[in-house]
Amino acid sequence: MSETDANTTDVLVIGGGTGGYSTALRAASLGLRVVLAERDLIGGTCLHRGCIPSKAMLHAAELVDGIAEARERWGVKATVDSLDWPALVATRDGIVERNHQGVAGHLRTAGVRVVKGTARLTGPRTVRIEGAGEFTARRGIVLATGSRPRLLPGLAADGRRVVTSDDALFAAGLPASVLVLGGGAIGVEYASFHRSMGAEVTLVEAAGRLLPLEDEDVGRHLARGLKKRGITVRTGSTLTGTELLADGVRATVRTPKGEELVVGAERLLVAVGRAPVTDGLDLAAAGLAADERGFVAPADWSRLETSVPGIHVVGDLLPPPSLGLAHASFAEGLLVAETLAGLPSRAVDYATVPRVTYSSPQTASVGLTEAEARARGLDIKVNTMPLAATAKGMVHGQGGMVKVIAAADGAGGDGGLPWAWGSPRSNEVESGGEVESSGKTGAVLGVHLVGPQVSEMIAESQLIVGWDAEPADVAQHIHAHPTLSEAVGETFLTLAGRGLHQH
Structure with a gap:
């Protein structure tokens, strides 16, 4: 095989995170020849710096919390030495x-060629990978270069x-005090972890509530927990100044009332969002450009295809x-x-993608x-039930709630959910290129758990x-008793006019 043949493929994926490697695995399983370029480690941020290591640490935090609960609530005289x-x-x-070895093994078994190196576009069907030369993708190129944490100016x-x-998670040891800046899912999880491990924690969020993109009651119950x-x-508070000390930081926080509070901590953890990574990708060489926020927007959401035919986008670049x-x-x-x-x-139905925060207490929506x-x-009709109203909720003793939002009778089955980016939902049909509603009413529009x-x-x-x-x-479906999930069932029973313990 000549070098030209070796560097010609059906699909070339730039980035080996969750979006990139899932594209590569599925494409290979469909008989396509696939090259995956990754300059760091297969698995990306989620596997190496985010989802997996953070949830492992949060599980350890749960164990520590369980020992404290055993001592304080249940008379089990246990301590963490x-x-x-x-x-x-x-x-x-x-x-x-x-996990890393597992993903790498799946790629090998599937026949995906993984090339280590920084990749940049050289045209609408060509990519140069540092140290490996130029590659041509007959069917298309997939951009999956992910994101990095944002920092304040x-x-x-x-x-x-x-x-x-x-x-x-990779800083040396555990600090005795932490100031977490950002009350989104990442900031909340890290605040929860450090508190479980014994740190004094201050959590600062500029919006009026935690998890500002979630339901207001979710943020309220989470803050209470x-x-x-x-x-x-x-x-509703902002960081207005930071002074680095030999052994930590001294920060000034402005409250909603305009007060200036000085907060000292061994560590300042910045969790104010993530920015897409496109540096070095040379989008212009393929006729593309990022938007003002750094995202690469698809021209067709049903295919996640950009304005350049054959170039698709997945993951945090979207x-x-x-x-x-x-x-x-x-x-x-x-x-x-x-x-x-x-x-x-x-099209991916983003309205039905679950959103989870793995703090203590957890949230899921x-x-x-x-x-x-x-x-x-x-x-709409709205019903909220506290978990403490159930026996299992009392056993856990963490509070929380179930909240269900449903369309009222006659309101329409799809209820205006933000799903319609070109393809129908499961209970609707295409006719003559238009989407016709099945006419269902009273559909559930949202469910929120804490x-x-x-x-x-x-x-x-x-x-x-x-x-x-x-x-x-x-x-009509029966939830097991006693469980936390029966609170979900009870919430729906009440909305259906058949409430048992809730009126």
Whole structure:
């Protein structure tokens, strides 16, 4: 085989994170020749610096919290004598490495050629990979270069006193105090982890509530749970100044009342969002450009194809309505691979992608918030049930809630969910190129959970929202007693007019 033949492929994927490697695996399984270029490690941020290592650490935090609960609530006289940080880190890194080797093995088995090196576009079908030469992609190129943490102007991370979400877990040891800047999912998770490990934690969020993109009641219940654990939560507050000290930071925080508070901490953890990575990609060489926020927007959301035919985008490079979540990236990768293989494409339904925060308490949501539904002028019914109203909720003792938003009778089955980027939902049909509604009414528009292990409870609600089920459809199914999930069932029973314990 000549060098030219060796560097000609069907699909070339730039970036080996969740979106990139899922595209590569699916494309290869469909018989396409695939080259995957990755300049760092296969698995990307999620596997090596984000989702997996952070959830491993949060599990360790749950164990510590469980010992405290056993002592304080249940009379089990147990204490944490000490924390072997190197052992904890070794377990975390072992989990990450096993996942890394697993993904690399899947790629090898699938026949994907992984090329280590920085890749840049040289045309609409050509890519140069550092150290490996120029490659031609017959079917298409997939951009999956991911994102990096945002920093505030004038504030540089040094990996010790000021850290980002990418390096927070890898800083030396555990600090005695942490100031977390940013009350989104990442900031909340890190605040929760450090508090479990004994740190004094202050959480600062500029918006008026935590998780500002989620339902207002989610943010309220979450803040209540975090404050109960001893975390200082300051919403509607901004960082106005930072002074680096030999052993930490001294920050000035402006409250909603205009007060200037001085907060000292060993570590400032900045979690104010992530920015797409396009530097060095040379988009212009292929006739592309990033938007003002740095995203590469598709011209066709049903195919995730850019304005240059054959160049597709997945993962964190996509602007909203994409969610920047690993599990959404998997779906995007499947869609793009199947599109490049010539299979019928169907847009990713972002409205039914679950959103989870793995703090203590956890949050999990799918579909519209109450505010979003009302902003669309929808006639809705809302029911909220505290988890503490159930026996299992009392056992856990963490509070929390189930909140369901449904279209009122006659409001219309699709309820204005933000799904319609070119393809129909499952209960609708295409006719003459137009989408005709099935006419269902009273569909569930959104479900929002706060409490222990709700990340494992959201799958049911994802199906409920995704299949346009009505409360009456759910109410006929029996939830096990005693469980936390029966609160979900009870909430739907009440909306269906069959309330048992809730009136």
